[in-house]
Amino acid sequence: MTATPAQRVRSSGRKGSSVRSSASGEPKADSPAGAGGRMVYSFGPSGSEGRADQKLLLGGKGANLADMCSIGLPVPPGFTITTEMCDAYTRGGDVMPDGLMEAVARAMRRLEAETGKRFGSGDDPLLVSVRSGAAVSMPGMMDTVLNLGLTDETVLALARRTGNDRFAYDAYRRLINMFGGVVMDVSHEVFEAEFDRIKRQFHAKADTDVPTEGLIRLCESYRRVYRKFVGEDFPQDPMRQLELAIEAVFRSWNSDRAIVYRRINEITGLIGTAVNVQAMVFGNMGEDSGTGVAFTRNPSTGQNEFYGEFLINAQGEDVVAGIRTPRPVVEMKKWNAKVHARLLEIKDILERHYLDMQDIEFTIERGTLYMLQTRNGKRTGAAAVRIAVDMVKEGLVTEERALRRIPAEDLTQLLLPSFSPAAKKGAKVIARGLPASPGAATGTLAFTAEDAVERARAGEKVLLVRKETSPEDVEGMHLAVGILTSTGGMTSHAAVVARGWGKCCVVGAGELQIDVKARRLSVGGKTFGPDAVLSIDGSTGEIMVGAIEKTTPKLTGDFQTIMKWADRYRKLGVRTNADTPADAKRAREFGAEGIGLTRTEHMFFEGDRIKAMRKMILAESEHDRRVALKSLLPYQRKDFIGIFTAMNGLPVTVRLLDPPLHEFLPNEPAQQKELAAELGVPVKKIQQRVAMLHELNPMLGHRGCRLAVTYPEILEMQVTAIVEATIACRQKKIDARPEIMIPLVGMRSELHLLRRRTEETIERVRAAKKFTGKLDIPIGTMIEIPRAALRSDEIAKDADFFSFGTNDLTQLAFGFSRDDINSFLPHYLEQAVLERDPFQAIDQDGVGELVRISCERGRATRPDLKVGICGEHGGDPSSVRFFHQVGLDYVSCSPFRVPIARLVAAQAALG
């Protein structure tokens, strides 16, 4: 038997990222009734036993129902069974907790008193709904049963009481159908087939055309079908109906789709769902009845307008089902001005009470308005920003509260183009990959980087389509409008590079068969050549045929306001990872306070540089290497001048060469031949050198500072370029503030040696340039090797700053190659061995502990040590929150994630 998520959560000692456990939300293992011992909380016009802050115990819906009652809103009375009961049910091996049904029976008696109706008997039978409701909203995930309490006997009473036979039997057939499906797992189709048969029999087209007699017969057929599939009669004891329905809700918590939903939405830390039992009200009791859903503001734009729809003489499910077209809620005024006015009143009450935009459900039964649900409404990024700013202006909420509420991840929508939802509806999705870098891109297909470069330069919009990308592809990647790969994960080369640029990218679309030679891509029996046009959605991973219309949102004044507020509260600095002046400039516009990571390796791929780089690598003596490096120096200097100029006055952390040298050599025979011809050496020599430099595990190989230890001249060239660029800038009154970062340090001795070499080079250049001004260039290191994290007390003696390279730190702490993880990561997520991809959200328990240890030890040695993070996690909300907690000085992320990081940093500081 698999452990339940609740058990997993508890046993692994983790707290959910989205929900914090509170004392009242944590049941004692030996006491299913929890700390207070209460299993059931009633609510109704006469008052509520529950409170709004008991979401963990009562679920969001239950807590809000109780709360709405407390503030005097018209809510049908009912009661909530606690989430602890669900947990006890699961942990007890799917057995109803002792005493629960007795408590339910007592609550039902109270409900009968409150409504003046009787459950399962009498001439005014009480009907109830049973709904699930966890602490976090999971729409569509949990099951609902309506009209419980109807039996062969009470259906007659209901018909009598309402004077509406049709209504009564319609309610009854809905109950049997729902109950059979949800509680007893009877396929919906068998009921559907019966309905169709009846419809044919009565020559009815729509459900509503079936006469009362047909519905009576339908109920009979439904009961027969029920008996056939369930093996027993549809229960005529309402309390039995109730018990089975409650159990079904409990079970549904651990249904596959619920588990998957929670995993996909990263909902952890919950123990189960609550169950809400509530007196039924009916919107389908005639033309004076109705039902609707609404938002207190426009969830798409954020505009302050009451926004929703209603249907007359209908039940909630009819609105959702889309069979009849609902009417805008403004039109309600004409139908029932009183109800409309009351609704507007309630809208204001709710916003003032919840201090947020609400998503409500309501029903009007014979002219009386009932609120069935309220919850914070989902909204687009744009709406979130506007609502936040408006509500502050309206005096409803404080800046702090407004900031806290904006879902940081949604800001991406504001910064990147996206396909217009309408256009996307008709699009043909041919495959799906991983949404590696958000955005929308349409183009023809280039199957090699060279082809992409050529055609892009000729003005064509191309998608670069590769099995996987390598640093050799960088120019083509840069010129393409989007990148699509068939292998690789969220942190593959393509993904990382694309995210860095804010370029749309979909990776790991395994169904694609790419034939580079034939220049074509096959999927699902279809083939696409270089002239085919595809569109890729980097936010969803969809790959679609043809061009799809895009919308490019503009940064609004409200957005700037939010950012200004965020900056006011956050403690964490926000820098960017940028390798070019263009990226640096863009990031600065987004509010980056410096560059936390400039990778220098990308600089060696452009044009002629790669030739000089290759000459350097193929050199057989230090002298030849120095000659080749000398020809690279002017390029590097120019690069740095450009970046320093763009970041005038702000710090720029330059990382010295990091990747293994073989990444710069061509692997394909054709390219090797070309290189041999260019350099005038036999191709065999090139091949030998490639073979010699080959590594079994390049990630763990001769790279990072290990290059600088063995080839001091590379470090010297790079430091020379940095210092010469700095001096050149300063002489032009540009305030260049370089910081030199030495990568992949595992031992203090490495940093000690390289720091000295760096300092010597700085002094040498200063002397050669006769520069007399101040040249205080901090020298620091990346902490990306577990050993370095542990030995940070020692390493800090030679470091002016630390910057966590959490990508490599994650690779090494887990022993996961991010290039190879896709062979098992899907299984790990599916089997809940991992909750999230640790390359997306930092693993706080393991990798995070290394970060924490390193921080503590480094600062113990050197209290003024500046500590930042420049891995991919620097732009991930949950990770940024963690880095705030650990007390880092700054995070550094892709330019496009800078606003997100600023917001999250503020949210984290606000607690």
Added chain:
Amino acid sequence: MTATPAQRVRSSGRKGSSVRSSASGEPKADSPAGAGGRMVYSFGPSGSEGRADQKLLLGGKGANLADMCSIGLPVPPGFTITTEMCDAYTRGGDVMPDGLMEAVARAMRRLEAETGKRFGSGDDPLLVSVRSGAAVSMPGMMDTVLNLGLTDETVLALARRTGNDRFAYDAYRRLINMFGGVVMDVSHEVFEAEFDRIKRQFHAKADTDVPTEGLIRLCESYRRVYRKFVGEDFPQDPMRQLELAIEAVFRSWNSDRAIVYRRINEITGLIGTAVNVQAMVFGNMGEDSGTGVAFTRNPSTGQNEFYGEFLINAQGEDVVAGIRTPRPVVEMKKWNAKVHARLLEIKDILERHYLDMQDIEFTIERGTLYMLQTRNGKRTGAAAVRIAVDMVKEGLVTEERALRRIPAEDLTQLLLPSFSPAAKKGAKVIARGLPASPGAATGTLAFTAEDAVERARAGEKVLLVRKETSPEDVEGMHLAVGILTSTGGMTSHAAVVARGWGKCCVVGAGELQIDVKARRLSVGGKTFGPDAVLSIDGSTGEIMVGAIEKTTPKLTGDFQTIMKWADRYRKLGVRTNADTPADAKRAREFGAEGIGLTRTEHMFFEGDRIKAMRKMILAESEHDRRVALKSLLPYQRKDFIGIFTAMNGLPVTVRLLDPPLHEFLPNEPAQQKELAAELGVPVKKIQQRVAMLHELNPMLGHRGCRLAVTYPEILEMQVTAIVEATIACRQKKIDARPEIMIPLVGMRSELHLLRRRTEETIERVRAAKKFTGKLDIPIGTMIEIPRAALRSDEIAKDADFFSFGTNDLTQLAFGFSRDDINSFLPHYLEQAVLERDPFQAIDQDGVGELVRISCERGRATRPDLKVGICGEHGGDPSSVRFFHQVGLDYVSCSPFRVPIARLVAAQAALG
């Protein structure tokens, strides 16, 4: 300027592995005179200021000279300048510490008083020697100057006083030569050329044929040469001579060869060398004088006999130089019975005093015996064992002391064949590699594993010669008498596998050019084909031409005695790593108390198994995989029955499949073709599968428990085989005690899932076999992922035991691929960035901290958690000491290292 080793040692906060710092040995940075303020310690017949336990301060030689004086032995008087002075000299930028020469002058005055001679004047001039002497003996590493105090003036006085002009000028020319060479860096050849000229002039063949006049002229030429090369006159002020000589000794501490020697011999934790200034005595004053060296016991066999050599009318250097043939010390009786008797007396005094075999130097000046040095004598492994046992029998030392003293590493010599030293002298060494696995092997050359198998089966003794080995080569490796590779380091595949078997292996012999196709090996212009015979020495890395005679030591009774004693004191258990019944049996003979690691992957390479394995890997459905696995089951079961039987009554830890599946597939086209034919599939399919399984970083890829998560059926087959084998054994009254070990766990969730699957399988097999006996099979995990070490509190909840896989833990903690490390490791050692290869001796500060953290956290959760280590470090002495300190329950190592581990464990327990 590079940091001095002393600075490095201090600044990195490390303690040397061979020498512990004591309070008196640690100078204060601001006080060059150290804690006591004393710079110089005198010794002589009138008493000693130093003590034997002040080795760190006075060096080994100085402390022992002081000590010998204290116990009344005849030692020429002198004084010792402390190691702190050397440290102060170095740290002061090679400047003589303030006040030192004043202290030296005072000590010289005392020495003059003691000897009744005058330094640099008078008719009885005092001559002194200046010798280095660190706390650890470094023979040949530090420089010595004799006869200091001779000048143009005092040489005349010496001649007068001794009545021996020849002697006086011979002493003077030796001084100028030594002083010029050692202190002033004048090449020895320029002096040699002068000597040759004089010899020709006087028609002398040997040095001793040169008449006095010739020596007088020689002194003149030497002074001329000295002036020419040094730029100034040979100093005529004896105090100046002394000062320069002392400085030279200080400087020599940081000479390249000294640094290299210390690194090679892993001597760390020392701050410098002491300097011993001692009155000269002369063995070359005539036929009543002489000099010699001796051991108090035979250093080769350990026999209790006085063992040494002496020369009449000679100085110490003459014995070493080997120009004249010295006579065995027993013959001294005939020459001077009194001196001989006194020497025997002193021998006993020394052994009783130092409680160890001594290596002594002595000089007889005109019939008077002087002791110049005593130190613990170096000895072979066999001698170490015999001396230890004998000395306990003789009542000289306790078992504890005897155990503590045996150099554990030397036991290897007793367990493996080696080339006889005599035969090796004449051997032609064609190349050198890394001494990966000790022993000696001679054979013809096989260039593929297949060839090795074929020829070995036909009875030929072959060396397997490969660029590098892979798991496919295992059978050939096993059947070869030795393994030689041109690439790879001490922990490459070849090295690890060979050490596991105790098979001789030399790796990384980079000079070898191997042409597999042409079946030949070229080196230094010579070529060797398949019929050539080479010999390889796995203890030195030498590769030699032809067959060389071998000696195979037998395990003596003394050895068994030592092991018995070791077992009495050690607290650490000692298990072995063994994959076959033969290995298991051998390890048991060596005293292994169980198997700490049975790798199951090697089992899949033999004969038909690899075919089934490949079928399994190529299977496209779980069903096909299960079919292939089913055919592997009987093999596995048989393997386990064999091992359980060999280890009857002892625990056997079986590690489930660990390597990535692609390691089992053939990479070469020919083999792929063959496999395709065998399996009846197109070769393209095989190639596709190989390409699909290819990983960029296999070390960090789909392996270890990740295989078991994604392919549960592999785990099920292996566990089934283990349980069936256990039941089969138990039914035959064989006490099988398997322990199931799950590799590469990084998260508790992995172990939790796999433990459940393992338990379910155990129960399934038990039920199927209707076995009713006890089947308590512990289930544990390897800790080899840094994250697992940090999360050990959680992981321990699902583990009955932990076993540290320190190879992988080292790879991940450092981010080093042990397969690729050779591209930079030599640079790292050379530049002292690393002190030792962390794959040989565990890195206590980094990897060790992970071990410590894991141990603490694991045991905090589960106090009865059994914790061992099964990485390569399990057989390394310094590592075993560390594991004892951390408090592990056992180490597991190669069978041949079991005795070493037993001894070191005892030594560690004895403190």
